Amino acid sequence: MRKWKYISPLVALGLWQLLAMVGVLGRTPSPVDVAEGFYDLIVTGLPPGYYLQWHLLASLERVLVGFAFALVLAVPLGILMGWSRGFDTVMDPLVEVVRPVPPLAWLPLAVIWFGIGIFSAAFMIFLGAFFPILLNTITGVKSVDPHLVEAARTLGARRRAILLRVLTPGAMPSIITGVRIGIGIGWMTLVAAEMTGVKSGYGLGYLILTARDIARYDIVVAGMVVIGVVGFLMDRLVKYAEKRLLGWM
């Protein structure tokens, strides 16, 4: 049964190649073209000397920085908001007004704050990942069985222990869901951010843009494939962490 999951990409690939060979795709590259694009990217680079792996590393670094900030800020804030009704009431309007603003709309401000470079790109990721993690953490804390909090209090737990040893682990399933969504959105946001202006010579979004400018559509698609595969792998990684962390469920 397991091998069936490879069937849909393979069929799509075959069909795609077939259509290209029949000649109905026009300038759209075929899978073989894309493979050649990959080869060029790895061997020659685009622009020459700027290899695929460096573009990839640059993007990953931005994601990591932005995502780390999102995690470190959103989880504690979400736990406090889920725990304290008063704090939630105060913070909620602010969160709800900032949340609908697409990360890219912040780009001009990000550039005047952080300049062009890793931090403005990381800021985009941060914005993309922050809210899913925050909202899921809040939901997670609110869904912790109040009996557990009471049991902890009768065992001598004070505020700090309630927050750290009851609400945080209790909210963990939901926090991880938030992380999964957040990292996915962050990744998508990054590529878009690199395409719109946060150019520093490297990055998958920047790569696609450069390839478009010189009409190398095979490389455009190669870049898209890398983005897709890396996104998929990151999701797998979170899933793996989830399994390790939530073995008790």
Add this chain to the structure above:
Amino acid sequence: MDVGENGGPVVELRSLSKSFTEKKTGRELEVLDHLDMEVRQGRFTCVVGPTGCGKTTLLRLIGGLEVPSSGEVRFEGRPVTGPGPQRGMVFQEYALFPWRTAVRNVTFGLSLKGIPHKEARALADEYLETVGLTGHEDLYPRELSGGMKQRVAIARTLAALPRILLMDEPFASLDAQTRNGMQEFLVDLWRRTGTSIVFVTHLVDEAVFMGQEIVGLSRRPARVVRTFENNLPYPRSRTGAEFTELRARILEYLAVEMSE
């Protein structure tokens, strides 16, 4: 005050009233009505009363999880202001931390006290042995049966060294056979440790099997209608003539109280 002396009052409820405001209607719901009660040191006290009369509320007030509307809750002579490990609670829903294994549920309270990890673990193993769960230390709550979960919950509470155990229908969701076993286990545990116990139940049988004192509550708003002494020697038989007679007497009394 004869605090600590065996037989002296460890919990005193003085003219204790509690009402809740119903969320939907905004009406006041009187649950306890000027209730007076004493729990004596080292005794096994059972509280019986009809469904919804306020038994849980009474126990939560002693535990410090609720605040009285009026009147007083005293523990060892001092007013109760909040929950604390000296008053251990065992809930009907077990309330085990699902992300902690059996042994780590027990170490929860120990590590709060600053007991180092290794020592806490050794102590927790002892408590799990006390409740007969050796060999199941590393299982998660979802892997335990109802009776086992409740034993873990009891071990966890005992490990905090409470001076009184407050138990709210802890065996209610167990099947009859397991429940009987747990009652025997609890009586045995109590006789070994000598902790005061307040045990809430709506089963008169259960109360007569375990309790030295059986406090009968009225319908809501609850008052104490009568306290029965039960001096039958332990271990008790469930079928003896005296057992049946006392049980019948309490049932009858409660039935009269209910119909009025």
